[in-house]
Amino acid sequence: MLKSLAVATFAESVFQPAVDAWSNRTESKKNDRFLAATLLEAYGWINLGVRADAFDSGCAHVLVEPHLNPLREANDVAIRESLFNEGMTSENRRAFSSKKIFGAPFSQDYPNEFAELPEASNLFSTWCGEARSYMFSASDFVETLNFARLQDWDVALGLIKDDTFRSEADAHSPPSLTEQYFRSLQHLDRMAELLSVAGTSTSQWPARAVMRIELATIHVWRINFQNNVFRPRFDAVTAAVEQRLRAEAAREGIALTGSGFVRAVGELRTRFNAALKHLEMTASG
Numbered sequence: 001m002l003k004s005l006a007v008a009t010f011a012e013s014v015f016q017p018a019v020d021a022w023s024n025r026t027e028s029k030k031n032d033r034f035l036a037a038t039l040l041e042a043y044g045w046i047n048l049g050v051r052a053d054a055f056d057s058g059c060a061h062v063l064v065e066p067h068l069n070p071l072r073e074a075n076d077v078a079i080r081e082s083l084f085n086e087g088m089t090s091e092n093r094r095a096f097s098s099k100k101i102f103g104a105p106f107s108q109d110y111p112n113e114f115a116e117l118p119e120a121s122n123l124f125s126t127w128c129g130e131a132r133s134y135m136f137s138a139s140d141f142v143e144t145l146n147f148a149r150l151q152d153w154d155v156a157l158g159l160i161k162d163d164t165f166r167s168e169a170d171a172h173s174p175p176s177l178t179e180q181y182f183r184s185l186q187h188l189d190r191m192a193e194l195l196s197v198a199g200t201s202t203s204q205w206p207a208r209a210v211m212r213i214e215l216a217t218i219h220v221w222r223i224n225f226q227n228n229v230f231r232p233r234f235d236a237v238t239a240a241v242e243q244r245l246r247a248e249a250a251r252e253g254i255a256l257t258g259s260g261f262v263r264a265v266g267e268l269r270t271r272f273n274a275a276l277k278h279l280e281m282t283a284s285g
Helices: 002-021 030-053 056-083 088-098 120-137 139-147 150-163 178-197 202-223 230-251 258-275
Strands: none
Touching: 002 030, 002 056, 002 120, 030 056, 030 088, 030 139, 030 150, 030 202, 056 088, 088 202, 120 139, 120 178, 120 202, 139 150, 139 178, 139 202, 139 230, 150 178, 150 230, 178 202, 178 230, 178 258, 230 258
C-alpha cells in the first residue's frame, strides 16, 4: 500500500507535469531538449524506485503505460541531442517498445554481490526527495546553463551580476537565478554526502554502488561538469558571485584576500565528482 502511494504521489507531482509540459510544448521546439531530459529523468526515477523496491511495480506500470508515446518522442530527442549516455537511451527504447517498461530488481540483476538490498529502498527515498526538491527549486537555472542560446545566456549572466536577493515580503515570488545557483551549491553538497561511503559500513557499499551507477545516468545531466556548455557557464556564475561578495564586503569595510569563494566552489565540485565514481561491488561486513 505504501509503495503504491509513494509512486502515485511521485507521478502526480513530478511525472505527470513533465508529460504535460512535453505534450504542450510550443511549435518552435526551443525547449525540446530541456523538456525531453526532464521527462526522461522523471521516468528514470520511477524505474529506479521500482528496481529498488521502493515503488510498487504494478501501480507504476498503470501510471506510466498511457504515456509511452511522449516518452518515445522525448527519448528520440535525447538520442539525437546526446542528452544521456547511449546505454540509457537504448535501454529506454527497448523498454518503451515492449511490455516490460521497468528494469529488473537490483537483487535479481546483481545476485553475485548480494541476495538482497535492504539499504537500496531507503537510499532511493532519500535521494528521490533531494532530487525532487532540487527539480522544483532550481530548474530555471539548470535550463539556462544547459540549453540557453548564447544571446539569452549573456542576458541571464547580466541579471545574475545585478540582481538582489528577495526580502521576506517577496518570499513567495519565484527565486532569482542567483538564488537558484546557491541552491545548486547546496544540492551539490547534499548529493556528495549522500553518494559518499565515508563513515558507512562496508555492508552498505553494494547498495550505494548500485544506486550511484543508476542515479548518475538519469540525474547528473542537471549539473554536468563534463558538458562543454555547462562547465564554463557555471564557472562564469561563480566568478560573478565572488565579485558581488567582494563588492559587498568592500562597502562594509571588510578586506578580502585570495579567491576564497571560487576555491571553495571548486573543492565542492571536486567532492561531488569524486562521489559519483563507481565503487567496487563488494561488501565484507
